[in-house]
Amino acid sequence: MITRNLGRSGLQVSALGLGCMGLSHGYGAAVDDQDGIALIRAAVDQGVTLFDTAQVYGPFTNEQLVGEALAPVRDQVVIATKFGFSFDGSTSTGLDSRPEHIRATVEDSLRRLGIESIDLLYQHRVDPVVPIEEVAGTVKDLIAEGKVKHFGLSEAGVSTIRRAHAVQPVTALQSEYSLFWREPEAEILPTLVELGIGFVPFSPLGKGFLTGSITTTTTFADGDLRNSLPRFTEDARAANQALVDVVASVAARRGATPGQVALAWLLAQHPSIVPIPGTTKQHRLTENNGAVELELKAEGIAELTDASDRADIQGARYPEHMQKWIDR
Secondary structure: EEEEEEOOOOOEEEEOOOOOOOHOOOEEHHHOOOOOOHHHHHHHHHOEEEEEEEOOOOOHHHHHHHHHHHHHHHHHHEEEEEOEEEOOOOEEEEEOOHHHHHHHHHHHHHHHOOOOEEEEEEEEOOOOOOOOHHHHHHHHHHHHOOOOEEEEEEEOHHHHHHHHHHHEEEEEEEEEEEEEEOOHOOOOOHHHHHHHOEEEEEEOOOOHHHOOOOOOOOOOOOHHHHHHHHHHHHHHHHHHHHHHHHHHHHHHHHOOOOOOOOOOOOOOOOOOEEEOOOOHHHHHHHHHHHHHHHOOHHHHHHHHHHHHOOOOOOOOOOOOHHHHOOOO
C-alpha cells in the first residue's frame, strides 16, 4: 500500500482508507462484531492506515467496533470520527454543533474508541444555526488540549471551508466524489488544492453501483439506505447502466475489476485524494486495495471521464429530507 499526504497538513495515510460505516449502519443488518473486527484487522494487514467512523453510525456501535479492532495497532493507524448530530438515546434527532455539544460528544467518542486523542475529527454536516467560526474555534481548543489532532469538514461548501480554515486549518474534506458524482470538480476540488486541504471521498464506488454488481433486478435488504435513494430506483439504475458498461469495458482490457478501475480513476485526479471505500467482505477489501496497483493510462482516464461527462445520470443523490444537510 502506498501512502499519500492529506494536503499540506503533514498527515500521511494510506492511499485508500476504509469506510467502516457499512459494518454497523446504512446497508442492512450490522455484521457480527467478530467478523467486523476481522475485516478491519485484515485491512491493517494490507497496509490500510486510515479508518473512518462516526458517532451516528449505529448510532455509537461503529465507534466501539473500530476502537476494539484497532486497539492492538493504535500507534500505526489514523482514526477519523465525526460529531454534529444530536441524539435522544440512540436515535438521531438532527444537527447540533454547539460548542458545548461538540465537547461532550468528543468525550463520548474518546471513551467508545478507547483512545486519548482523535486523529481526525470531522464536523459531520454543517449546522446552519452555529457559525462555522465557533465550530472551528472549539476544535482548535480541543487540539490545544490534546484531545484532537486534526480538523475536518464533511459535505461543506466553499465559503464554509474558507471561513473554517481561517480559524483552524482544515486537514481534510470528506464528501462524495466518484465517476457517478463529479460535482466537487467545479469549485470544491480547486479550493482544496489552493488551501492545501486533503480530499477524502466517500462512496467512491457510487454506493456499489460502479462495481457492476447492481442491476435493475437487484433488491436491497431492509434497512439499506439505497431503498430510499432516488438514484437507486429501478428506472434510474437502468438509465445509469451505460456509465458502468464503459467502466467494465476498460476493466476488461486492463485485466481488472470495474471497482478497481473506478477507484484508480479517482486516485488519478489529484495526489491529495484518499478514497474510503467500505465493504463487509474480505475479498472485496482485497479487490479494492488492488486499485492502488492499477495505473490507468491517459487514454483510459480520458475515456472514463468522457463517459461520465456524457452520462445523463438519473435520480437525485439524496431524498428531499436529506438534501437540507448539504452545505452550498
